[in-house]
Amino acid sequence: MDEQLVFFNGQILPLSQVRISPDDRGFNFADGVYEVLRFYKGQLFFASQHLERLKRSLAELKINYPEVNAVNNIIENLLEVNNLQQTDGLAYIQITRGDFPRIHQFPPANTPPTVYINVKEWKAFDLTKSQSIKAITFSDMRWGRCDIKSIALLPNIMSFQNALEHGAGEAIFIRDGVITEGSRTNIFGVKNGIVYTHPFSNSILPGITRQIVLDICEKENLKVLLFPIAESAISSFDEFFLTGTSPEISGICQINALKIGNGETGPITRFLQQEFEKLKAK
Numbered sequence: 600m601d602e603q604l605v606f607f608n609g610q611i612l613p614l615s616q617v618r619i620s621p622d623d624r625g626f627n628f629a630d631g632v633y634e635v636l637r638f639y640k641g642q643l644f645f646a647s648q649h650l651e652r653l654k655r656s657l658a659e660l661k662i663n664y665p666e667v668n669a670v671n672n673i674i675e676n677l678l679e680v681n682n683l684q685q686t687d688g689l690a691y692i693q694i695t696r697g698d699f700p701r702i703h704q705f706p707p708a709n710t711p712p713t714v715y716i717n718v719k720e721w722k723a724f725d726l727t728k729s730q731s732i733k734a735i736t737f738s739d740m741r742w743g744r745c746d747i748k749s750i751a752l753l754p755n756i757m758s759f760q761n762a763l764e765h766g767a768g769e770a771i772f773i774r775d776g777v778i779t780e781g782s783r784t785n786i787f788g789v790k791n792g793i794v795y796t797h798p799f800s801n802s803i804l805p806g807i808t809r810q811i812v813l814d815i816c817e818k819e820n821l822k823v824l825l826f827p828i829a830e831s832a833i834s835s836f837d838e839f840f841l842t843g844t845s846p847e848i849s850g851i852c853q854i855n856a857l858k859i860g861n862g863e864t865g866p867i868t869r870f871l872q873q874e875f876e877k878l879k880a881k
């Protein structure tokens with residue numbers, strides 16, 4: 600297999616040639632942002648929405664990357680040079696505040712950001728059938744700006760690892776008695792035909808897949824309540840599902856010891872999965 604070609608600080612080069620400084624702000628402080636997007640058969644999926652979110656994350660952290668608008672072109676270039684133009688996969692973008700000897704204050708304004716982009720083949724598990732995943736709840740110990748897609752993900756990886764060690768596929772964060780989101784996904788519940796999810800706030804990432812689902816609901820006249828689900832109300836819900844760029848839409852069959860519905864992906868979740876498949880095929 601040919602070596603993966605990646606973008607690093609203005610150049611396309613083999614992955615093994617990338618050298619990141621130990622003074623990189625990402626290495627020292629997790630001082631950076633990232634973005635993940637999908638391509639299906641080589642076509643970028645909701646690329647402008649991902650780019651807008653990336654710009655927002657950069658702006659919120661005051662990281663200056665003037666060439667940000669070129670990111671989608673770079674990804675398309677990488678698809679070409681890696682021969683992935685007919686493939687399903689993931690693109691990963693990471694931008695840090697650059698390489699500068701370790702000090703807490705921002706480095707001088709002319710310090711270039713470190714920019715890394717890769718693309719790779721990746722297929723979601725086929726969860727559109729009856730498969731669904733187990734989840735556990737986990738205390739949401741993240742900072743107060745979960746709306747920024749920052750590379751500082753320690754609580755996310757600790758909780759996700761904990762889920763795996765308990766035989767589950769996702770950790771659902773609980774903050775102040777309500778579900779915020781998952782460690783790498785947004786969480787939805789369905790009760791009496793109404794779809795619930797946490798409203799946009801600093802407590803959740805504004806998931807692109809979350810928004811796609813909300814748009815499908817609006818188009819298909821499914822009632823939505825942007826209202827946080829209390830942990831104590833979980834047992835009263837008929838369905839739960841998660842959304843994310845990598846897992847797309849996946850049913851949740853169990854939360855902790857509690858079986859959800861009949862333990863299979865529920866009918867509204869399946870309907871949303873089918874509608875999502877149509878968007879992918881477009």
Ligand SMILES: Cc1ncc(COP(=O)(O)O)c(C=O)c1O
Binds near residue numbers: 804845
């Ligand atoms: C904490 C968190 N919430 C939600 C999501 C889902 O967002 P998206 O649908 O844009 O992938 C992610 C994705 O990485 C995430 O890390």
